[in-house]
Amino acid sequence: MKRLFAIVLAIMLLALSRSLVFAAETPAPAPNADKKSEDAEVRMIHASPDAPSVDVFMNDEAVSEGANFKDVTDFISVQAGSHEIEIYEVGTKGTKNPVLKATLVVESGQSYTVAAVNKAANLELKAFTNNTQGTADKANLRVGHFSPDAPTVNVGPKGAAPLFTNLSFKDISDYQALAPGSYDLSISATDGKEVLALPGIKVDSNKNYTVLAVNTADKLETIILQDNK
Numbered sequence: 001m002k003r004l005f006a007i008v009l010a011i012m013l014l015a016l017s018r019s020l021v022f023a024a025e026t027p028a029p030a031p032n033a034d035k036k037s038e039d040a041e042v043r044m045i046h047a048s049p050d051a052p053s054v055d056v057f058m059n060d061e062a063v064s065e066g067a068n069f070k071d072v073t074d075f076i077s078v079q080a081g082s083h084e085i086e087i088y089e090v091g092t093k094g095t096k097n098p099v100l101k102a103t104l105v106v107e108s109g110q111s112y113t114v115a116a117v118n119k120a121a122n123l124e125l126k127a128f129t130n131n132t133q134g135t136a137d138k139a140n141l142r143v144g145h146f147s148p149d150a151p152t153v154n155v156g157p158k159g160a161a162p163l164f165t166n167l168s169f170k171d172i173s174d175y176q177a178l179a180p181g182s183y184d185l186s187i188s189a190t191d192g193k194e195v196l197a198l199p200g201i202k203v204d205s206n207k208n209y210t211v212l213a214v215n216t217a218d219k220l221e222t223i224i225l226q227d228n229k
Contacts, residue, residue: 040106041075045115047146048123049215055093057086066090070223080108117146128172130227134206140175141209143167150217151189158186180205187213196220
């Protein structure tokens with residue numbers, strides 16, 4: 001079953017149910033008035049290293065059950081507008097109140113990634129738009145820093161100048177165009193000390209990628225996503 005832990009899995013650890021309204025942080029372009037209205041697409045990522053698994057309902061329909069750390073859903077087509085999200089402790093819908101009620105707002109024709117980040121005690125959402133337009137003869141790559149206790153980092157080819165600099169927790173870089181091929185990348189602290197080696201990262205022409213650094217600093221790892229089909 002698709003695992004859409006959507007939006008804040010671990011608010012399980014909060015004592016009270018709350019309401020939350022959120023939208024992607026990157027502004028969407030103004031819609032073309034002559035263009036037929038399109039659905040949006042959304043994928044969800046469980047990026048909280050110590051959050052438990054949850055069941056997620058969107059508009060009272062089950063979209064995920066037992067979502068765990070590092071689970072990523074496929075893109076899900078949703079109508080533009082507001083969508084009510086309810087998060088329950090696993091198996092408790094109908095017997096307990098949701099631990100979170102949330103409203104997800106999406107715009108027509110846009111692609112979104114929504115991640116639950118931070119440790120469970122301070123769980124929060126990071127929402128951002130994806131570039132779904134490829135570039136001929138180039139790959140596009142960006143990096144997100146989702147490790148709650150890792151230092152500010154630089155990322156780039158091992159032994160060379162970094163492509164992405166001064167990324168702090170919850171930062172998402174801009175895309176950088178690269179020649180297609182395989183790269184040995186390195187995540188390093190700003191003092192130059194390597195935090196994590198990423199050998200053999202392969203990128204293809206006309207594809208866009210997001211590399212997310214997740215987990216705690218002592219167990220740092222990555223999730224690599226393709227942003228366009």
